[in-house]
Amino acid sequence: MTTIPHVTIIGSGFGGLYATRKLAGKEVRVTLIDRKNHHTFQPLLYQVATAGLSPAEIAPPIRAIFKRYKNIEVLLDKVTGFDLEHRQVLLHGDRVAYDYLIVAAGAGHAYFGHEEWAPMAPGLKTVEDATEIRRRILLAFEIAERQARLERKLAPLNFVIVGGGPTGVELAGAVAEIAHRVVAGNFRSIDPSRARVILLEGGPRVLPAYTEDLSRSAERQLRRLRVEVMDNCVVTGVEPHRVHYRDGSDGSLEASVILWAAGVAASPLGKMLDAPLDRAGRVLVKPDLTLPGHPEVFVIGDMASVKRADGKPVPGVAPAAIQMGEFAAKTILAEAALEATASGPREAEATEAGARRSFHYFDKGSLATIGRNSAIAEIGRLHLSGFIAWLTWLLVHVYFLIGFRNRLQVIWAWAWAYFRYQKGARLITGNSDSITPGEAHDEMSGAAKLETPSSLPSVPERKVS
Amino acid sequence: MTTIPHVTIIGSGFGGLYATRKLAGKEVRVTLIDRKNHHTFQPLLYQVATAGLSPAEIAPPIRAIFKRYKNIEVLLDKVTGFDLEHRQVLLHGDRVAYDYLIVAAGAGHAYFGHEEWAPMAPGLKTVEDATEIRRRILLAFEIAERQARLERKLAPLNFVIVGGGPTGVELAGAVAEIAHRVVAGNFRSIDPSRARVILLEGGPRVLPAYTEDLSRSAERQLRRLRVEVMDNCVVTGVEPHRVHYRDGSDGSLEASVILWAAGVAASPLGKMLDAPLDRAGRVLVKPDLTLPGHPEVFVIGDMASVKRADGKPVPGVAPAAIQMGEFAAKTILAEAALEATASGPREAEATEAGARRSFHYFDKGSLATIGRNSAIAEIGRLHLSGFIAWLTWLLVHVYFLIGFRNRLQVIWAWAWAYFRYQKGARLITGNSDSITPGEAHDEMSGAAKLETPSSLPSVPERKVS
Numbered sequence: 001m002t003t004i005p006h007v008t009i010i011g012s013g014f015g016g017l018y019a020t021r022k023l024a025g026k027e028v029r030v031t032l033i034d035r036k037n038h039h040t041f042q043p044l045l046y047q048v049a050t051a052g053l054s055p056a057e058i059a060p061p062i063r064a065i066f067k068r069y070k071n072i073e074v075l076l077d078k079v080t081g082f083d084l085e086h087r088q089v090l091l092h093g094d095r096v097a098y099d100y101l102i103v104a105a106g107a108g109h110a111y112f113g114h115e116e117w118a119p120m121a122p123g124l125k126t127v128e129d130a131t132e133i134r135r136r137i138l139l140a141f142e143i144a145e146r147q148a149r150l151e152r153k154l155a156p157l158n159f160v161i162v163g164g165g166p167t168g169v170e171l172a173g174a175v176a177e178i179a180h181r182v183v184a185g186n187f188r189s190i191d192p193s194r195a196r197v198i199l200l201e202g203g204p205r206v207l208p209a210y211t212e213d214l215s216r217s218a219e220r221q222l223r224r225l226r227v228e229v230m231d232n233c234v235v236t237g238v239e240p241h242r243v244h245y246r247d248g249s250d251g252s253l254e255a256s257v258i259l260w261a262a263g264v265a266a267s268p269l270g271k272m273l274d275a276p277l278d279r280a281g282r283v284l285v286k287p288d289l290t291l292p293g294h295p296e297v298f299v300i301g302d303m304a305s306v307k308r309a310d311g312k313p314v315p316g317v318a319p320a321a322i323q324m325g326e327f328a329a330k331t332i333l334a335e336a337a338l339e340a341t342a343s344g345p346r347e348a349e350a351t352e353a354g355a356r357r358s359f360h361y362f363d364k365g366s367l368a369t370i371g372r373n374s375a376i377a378e379i380g381r382l383h384l385s386g387f388i389a390w391l392t393w394l395l396v397h398v399y400f401l402i403g404f405r406n407r408l409q410v411i412w413a414w415a416w417a418y419f420r421y422q423k424g425a426r427l428i429t430g431n432s433d434s435i436t437p438g439e440a441h442d443e444m445s446g447a448a449k450l451e452t453p454s455s456l457p458s459v460p461e462r463k464v465s
Numbered sequence: 466m467t468t469i470p471h472v473t474i475i476g477s478g479f480g481g482l483y484a485t486r487k488l489a490g491k492e493v494r495v496t497l498i499d500r501k502n503h504h505t506f507q508p509l510l511y512q513v514a515t516a517g518l519s520p521a522e523i524a525p526p527i528r529a530i531f532k533r534y535k536n537i538e539v540l541l542d543k544v545t546g547f548d549l550e551h552r553q554v555l556l557h558g559d560r561v562a563y564d565y566l567i568v569a570a571g572a573g574h575a576y577f578g579h580e581e582w583a584p585m586a587p588g589l590k591t592v593e594d595a596t597e598i599r600r601r602i603l604l605a606f607e608i609a610e611r612q613a614r615l616e617r618k619l620a621p622l623n624f625v626i627v628g629g630g631p632t633g634v635e636l637a638g639a640v641a642e643i644a645h646r647v648v649a650g651n652f653r654s655i656d657p658s659r660a661r662v663i664l665l666e667g668g669p670r671v672l673p674a675y676t677e678d679l680s681r682s683a684e685r686q687l688r689r690l691r692v693e694v695m696d697n698c699v700v701t702g703v704e705p706h707r708v709h710y711r712d713g714s715d716g717s718l719e720a721s722v723i724l725w726a727a728g729v730a731a732s733p734l735g736k737m738l739d740a741p742l743d744r745a746g747r748v749l750v751k752p753d754l755t756l757p758g759h760p761e762v763f764v765i766g767d768m769a770s771v772k773r774a775d776g777k778p779v780p781g782v783a784p785a786a787i788q789m790g791e792f793a794a795k796t797i798l799a800e801a802a803l804e805a806t807a808s809g810p811r812e813a814e815a816t817e818a819g820a821r822r823s824f825h826y827f828d829k830g831s832l833a834t835i836g837r838n839s840a841i842a843e844i845g846r847l848h849l850s851g852f853i854a855w856l857t858w859l860l861v862h863v864y865f866l867i868g869f870r871n872r873l874q875v876i877w878a879w880a881w882a883y884f885r886y887q888k889g890a891r892l893i894t895g896n897s898d899s900i901t902p903g904e905a906h907d908e909m910s911g912a913a914k915l916e917t918p919s920s921l922p923s924v925p926e927r928k929v930s
Contacts, residue, residue, distance in 0.1 A: 037607060037893040054519035056890035063651035064891065073653040075614060076607040076893075094615040127894055142502060142541040149540060150559040186528035188538040409877065409889070424874070425521035426529065428502040428541075429592055 004029055005336050007329075008089055008098035010079055010269065012039050012062045015104035015301030015321035017402070022329030024069040028336055031096055033075045033089065037061055040127055043318060043397055044410070046167060048130035050137065050174035051182075051423040055127045057409050060402050079105070081272050084294055100296050100332045103283075104325065105267035107302035107316065109260060110280070117238040121258040124167055131429060133259060137175060138428045140256035141183055141192055148189035157195040160243050160255040162235050163262030164201030165209070166368045169218060171259055172199040173371030176225045181421045197226065198253060200233045200245060202262070207368055207376065209315060214376040217385040221374040235262065264316065266303045273297070278305040287358035289328055295356070298331075300324035306359060314361045318400075327359045367393045372418070469494055470801050472794075473554055473563035475544055475734065477504050477527045480569035480766030480786035482867070487794030489534040493801055496561055498540045498554065502526055505592055508783060508862055509875070511632060513595035515602065515639035516647075516888040520592045522874050525867050544570070546737050549759055565761050565797045568748075569790065570732035572767035572781065574725060575745070582703040586723040589632055596894060598724060602640060603893045605721035606648055606657055613654035622660040625708050625720040627700050628727030629666030630674075631833045634683060636724055637664040638836030641690045646886045662691065663718060665698045665710060667727070672833055672841065674780060679841040682850040686839040700727065729781065731768045738762070743770040752823035754793055760821070763796075765789035771824060779826045783865075792824045832858045837883070 005028050009016045012034040023030050038059040047053040066072040081090040088095040109123035122132055140157060147153045159179070161172045179195035186192070199206065199222065205215040206222070206229060219229050230247060237244035237252075244252045266281035275291050276284045282305035283291065289304060291297040301321035306314040314320050365379030367389070375390035377383070384392065394414070401407045413424050470493050474481045477499040488495050503524040512518040531537040546555040553560040574588035587597055605622060612618045624644070626637045644660035651657070664671065664687065670680040671687070671694060684694050695712060702709035702717075709717045731746035740756050741749045747770035748756065754769060756762040766786035771779040779785050830844030832854070840855035842848070849857065859879070866872045878889050 037603060037891070054521045054890075055894065056519045056892050059892055061651075061891040063648070064887070067651045070653070073614065074651075075611060076604075077611060091615070096615070127892065131894070138502060139541075146540060146542060149538065150556070150561070183528070186526075186532045186539075188535070406889075409874070412874065412877070422529070424871075425519075426502070426526040427521050427524055427592065429520065429596070 003340060005099040005332065005339075006031065006097065007100045007102065007332055008033065008096055009102040009104065010034075010089065011104035011106055011267075011301070012036070013042070013104060013106045013301060013321060014318045015106075015325040016102065017062075017065070017325065018322045019102050019104065019300070019325035019329040020066065020072060022326050023333070024066060024072055026071065026333055026336075027340065028071065028332065030072045031075060031098075032062065032066070032072060033077055033079060033091075033096065034062060035076070035078050036126075037063070037076050038127070039065065039402060040125075041401055042125070044401070045124055045127070045130050046170040046174055048127065048425070049124055049133040049171065050178055051134055051426045052174070052417055053410060053413055054425045055131060057406055057413065058401070059127050060406055065402060079269060084274070084291075084297065087296065098296075100298070102298045102300060102325070102328050103269060103273065103303060104299075104301045104321070105269045105303055107264040107266050107280075110263035110265035111260065112263060114238070117260070120238045120240050121162060121243075121260040123260040124171070131427075133171075133257075134425075135428050135430055136257045137178065138426060141179075141187065141190070141195075142428070144190045144256070145187045154190065156254055156256075157190065157192070158253060158255045159195065159197045159257050159259070160253055161197070161199045161259045161261060162238075162243065163260065164199055164203070164206030164229070164231075165261060166207065168199060168201070168259075168261035169206055169222065169368060169370055171261060172197055172222060172227045173225050173369070173374060175259075176227050177371055178423065180226055182423050183426075196228060198228045198230065198255075200235060200243070201229065201231050202234045204231050206231070210366065210368070210376060210378055211383065214378055214383055214385065218368065218370055218376050221370045221376075221386065225371045225374065264302065270299070270303050273299065275299075280305075288331065288356035289324055289359050290356075298324075298328040300328055306361070308361055315366075317366070319364055320361055323361060324359060331356060367396060369393045468805060470564040470797065470804075471496065471562065472565045472567065472797055473498065473561055474567045474569065475499075475554065476569035476571055476732075476766070477501070478507070478569060478571045478766060478786060479783045480571075480790040481567065482527075482530070482790065483787045484567050484569065484765070484790035484794045485531065485537060487791050488798070489531060489537055491536065491798055491801075492805065493536065493797065495537045496540060496563075497527065497531070497537060498542055498544060498556075498561065499527060500541070500543045501591075502528070502541050503592070504530065504867055506866055507590070509866070510589055510592070510595050511635040511639055513592065513890070514589055514598040514636065515643055516599055516891045517639070517882055518875060518878055519890045520596060522871055522878065523866070524592050525871055530867060544734060549739070549756075549762065552761065563761075565763070567763045567765060567790070567793050568734060568738065568768060569764075569766045569786070570734045570768055572729040572731050572745075575728035575730035576725065577728060579703070582725070585703050585705050586627060586708075586725040588725040589636070596892075598636075598722075599890075600893050600895055601722045602643065603891060606644075606652065606655070606660075607893070609655045609721070610652050619655065621719055621721075622655065622657070623718060623720045624660065624662045624722050624724070625718055626662070626664045626724045626726060627703075627708065628725065629664055629668070629671030629694070629696070630726060631672065633664060633666070633724075633726035634671055634687065634833060634835055636726060637662055637687060637692045638690050638834070638839060640724075641692050642836055643888065645691055647888050648891075661693060663693045663695065663720075665700060665708070666694065666696050667699045669696050671696070675831065675833070675841060675843055676848065679843055679848055679850065683833065683835055683841050686835045686841075686851065690836045690839065729767065735764070735768050738764065740764075745770075753796065753821035754789055754824050755821075763789075763793040765793055771826070773826055780831075782831070784829060785826055788826060789824060796821060832861060834858045 007028050008031045010033050020032050038061050041058040044058045063074050077091045088097050111117045144157050159175045161168050176197040180193045184193045207215050207218050233245050233247040235245050270283045283299040285299050285304045289298045302316045367377045369375040373387045373390050375393045376385050377389040377392050472493050473496045475498050485497050503526050506523040509523045528539050542556045553562050576582045609622045624640045626633050641662040645658045649658045672680050672683050698710050698712040700710050735748045748764040750764050750769045754763045767781045832842045834840040838852045838855050840858045841850050842854040842857050
C-alpha cells in the first residue's frame with residue numbers, strides 16, 4: 001500500500017456518488033467506474049417515464065460533478081469480475097487495481113424467477129427503461145386512437161402496474177394524471193379520461209413499509225386519482241397485453257401497457273465477490289459493511305444486506321445508500337490518516353476490522369409521492385398525508401437533485417406541469433420504423449417478438465372517409 | 466365532395482405544420498398523419514446532437530399544438546402508398562380518404578449512392594439521429610480516456626464532418642466547442658482540447674448558398690474555433706473510423722466519429738406519387754405546387770422542386786417550407802369558400818388548376834450559425850458576420866420555436882451554456898450493454914457490425930495500478 005491509498009468505486013448511484021464526494025479533494029486517489037456516463041437520480045425516474053421531465057434533467061454527467069477534483073478519475077466501463085487476492089477489478093481485457101474497493105452497483109428488476117416476463121412488463125431502473133416506458137404509455141393512446149378512427153373499434157385502454165411499493169404507486173398516480181388530465185383533450189376518436197389505471201399489490205396493502213394508517217391514506221389518495229387498487233392480488237402470469245392474477249380466485253386483465261414494480265434483485269456483481277448472499281442476492285456484509293475476510297472491500301447500498309440495531313433490515317432507499325457511502329469513505333479516510341501519521345513501516349495492522357466502527361442507519365423518515373397534491377410521509381411519530389406531505393416530498397427531492405442547473409430546470413418543468421396540466425417531455429422516440437402503431441406490437445421489446453393480443457385483432461383493409 | 470372538404474396532410478415538419486395551422490378552426494376537416502408523435506424543430510437539432518438541448522425542448526407533441534382545434538385530428542402512422550384515383554392515402558392495412566392532399570414528408574440523407582456508409586457516418590434528420598450522434602461524440606472521449614488510462618495509449622481523437630453546408634458547419638462548430646471548452650477539464654488521462662475537428666467540403670467553399678465574402682468569413686470564424694476546413698475535398702470512401710478523400714491527390718483520415726452532412730434526398734413518398742422527379746427525388750410540381758393532372762394533390766417543402774422567378778431553385782429551408790404550406794392551405798380555403806357560396810351543384814370546375822395563383826417564394830434572408838458568437842447572415846444586400854449575425858440567428862430561432870414553454874426552456878439552457886461553458890444534456894443513452902467502450906465499436910450502428918479499426922488495436926490483459 002502506497003502512502004496515498006487508491007480507492008476504486010464501482011457504481012455512481014447514491015452510494016458510490018456520496019462515497020466519492022466524501023473522498024473528493026482528500027489524500028486518496030479515487031477511480032470511479034460506471035457503465036453509464038451519468039448518475040441517475042432514481043427517485044425522479046418515474047417522472048421521465050411519465051413525460052414530466054427530460055432524461056438530462058435527472059441524469060447529470062458524472063465527470064461534470066467531479067471535474068474540479070483532480071484526485072478523482074472516472075472510467076466508463078463494465079466490471080466483469082474481481083481478483084480479490086491481487087486486489088484488482090476486472091474489466092474487458094483490462095484490470096484496475098485498488099487498495100480499497102467500494103462496490104455499489106445497485107439493484108435491477110426481479111420477476112420472481114420469470115425473467116421471460118421482462119419484455120412484456122418492463123421495470124424502471126435506468127434512463128433507458130424510463131424512455132421505453134414513456135414510449136409505451138404514449139403509444140398506447142396513439143394505437144387506441146388509430147383503431148377507433150380507422151377500424152371503428154373502441155378497444156379498452158388499460159394500464160396495469162404490478163407492485164404497490166413506492167415506484168408502483170408513483171407510476172400509477174402519474175399515469176392516471178396523464179390519461180385523465182394531460183392528454184384528455186388531445187384526441188378526437190377516443191376519450192383518454194376513460195382509460196383504466198389498475199395497481200396490483202400482492203400483499204394486503206400498498207406501501208407496506210409504512211404504517212397501516214398511511215397505507216390506507218395512500219389507497220384513498222390513489223382512488224381519488226381514479227387508480228383502481230387491487231390488494232392481495234398475486235400476478236401468476238404475464239402475456240403480451242394480458243396479466244393473469246390470483247386474488248381468491250383466478251382472473252386476468254387485458255392491458256395496453258404492463259409495468260413491473262414488484263421486485264428488485266441486487267446486482268450480479270454480488271455473486272462474483274464469493275461472499276454469502278441473502279435471497280435477494282444482497283451481500284451479507286459485516287457490521288462495518290465489508291466482505292468477510294476482506295476489510296478492504298466495502299459493499300454498500302442496494303447490494304448490501306445490513307441489519308439495524310432492532311434487527312430490522314436497513315431499507316433499500318437513497319438515504320441508506322448515501323449513509324453507507326459516506327460511512328465507507330470515512331472509514332477509509334480515518335485509516336489512511338492513521339497510516340500516514342504512523343512512523344514505522346506497515347503499521348496498518350491497527351486498521352484491521354476489529355478496530356472498525358459499525359455502520360448505524362439513521363432513519364430520517366420516509367416519503368412516498370402519489371400524484372398532484374398527494375403523498376404520504378412518516379417522520380418519526382409524525383404521519384403526514386395529502387398536500388403537506390406532497391410539498392415536503394417536493395422540497396426534499398428538489399433539494400437533493402444533483403446540480404444547480406438541474407434543480408432550477410426541474411422546478412420550472414414542475415411548475416409548468418402543475419399550473420397548466422401539461423407535461424413537457426411527451427416524446428415517443430425509438431427506432432423510427434417501430435414507432436408506427438401498425439408495427440408497434442412487434443417491436444415493443446426491442447428483442448422479443450410479441451404476438452398481437454387476441455382481443456386487438458387487425459382487420460382487413462377498409463375504406464374510411 | 467362534401468361541403469366541408471377533408472384535407473389530409475402527410476408530415477408535421479415545417480410545411481405540414483404551417484399548412485395545418487392555417488387550416489385550424491376553418492371550415493375544413495384536417496387529418497394530419499406523421500410517423501412521429503412530435504414536430505422536429507430541425508434548425509436546432511444539431512444542439513441536441515451536441516448535448517446543448519434535450520430532445521423534448523425542440524420536439525413538441527403534435528397533438529398538444531392542435532388540441533384546441535376540433536377540426537384537426539392527428540394520426541400516428543406510416544404512409545405506404547397512394548390511391549390517387551380514389552383519393553385515398555394507404556396506411557398499414559387501412560386507408561384515409563381526402564378531398565385535398567398535402568404531401569410534406571421532407572427529406573432524408575443521401576450518400577451519393579453509397580447507402581452502406583450510413584452506419585459509419587450517420588446524418589442528422591431526426592431526434593433519434595441526434596441522440597445517436599450525441600452518444601458517439603461523448604463516447605469517443607470516454608473511449609480515448611479509457612485507452613489512455615488502461616492501455617497507456619494516446620489514440621488520436623478526430624471528429625470528421627463531411628459536408629460544408631449549414632448542418633455541417635453547425636456541427637463542426639459545436640463539436641469544437643465541446644472538445645475545446647465544455648469537457649476540457651473533465652478528463653484525467655487525455656486532453657480533449659487537443660481533439661481535431663475536421664470539416665470536409667467537396668466544393669471550393671463552405672456554405673456555397675451564400676455569397677463568397679460570407680463563405681470566407683464563415684471559414685475564418687470556423688478556424689478561430691479551431692475547426693480545420695478542407696475545401697475541394699471529395700469523400701471517396703467511408704470505413705469504420707476512416708474517411709477516404711480526394712483533394713488533388715488521394716488521402717485518408719482516421720476518425721473517432723464521422724458525421725454526414727453532405728447530401729439530402731427527398732422522401733421516397735415522392736416516387737409513389739407517379740410524378741416526374743428531379744435528381745434529388747423531388748417532385749417537379751406545377752407553379753401552384755400541385756401534381757400534374759391532380760390539382761387536389763399538393764407537394765411541398767423539401768419534397769417539392771420549385772423554381773423562383775429568376776429561374777433559381779427555391780432552397781430547401783424552413784421558411785420556404787412554411788410559405789409553401791401556407792400557400793397550399795390558402796389555395797384550399799379559397800376554393801372551399803368559392804364552392805360553399807356557389808348555389809348550383811358541382812361548380813368546382815372553376816377551381817381547376819388554370820384559375821390557380823402561382824407560388825412565389827419570398828426570400829427574407831438566410832442565416833447560418835457557426836458557434837459561440839459566430840454566424841453569418843445575408844438579408845437582401847445586408848451581409849453580417851460574427852456576434853451581430855449570431856445574435857440575429859439566436860433571436861430568430863428562439864422566436865420560431867413552437868410553444869411558449871419550449872422557448873423559455875431553450876433560452877434558459879442556452880444562457881447556462883453561454884455563461885458557464887456547460888452543456889446540459891451530456892447523456893450517453895442506448896442499450897446499456899452497448900455503452901461500455903469495450904463493446905462500443907461493435908454496437909455503434911445498432912445494425913451493422915463494425916470492425917475495430919486497425920489503428921486502435923485492443924491489447925492483451927495487463928495490470929495497471
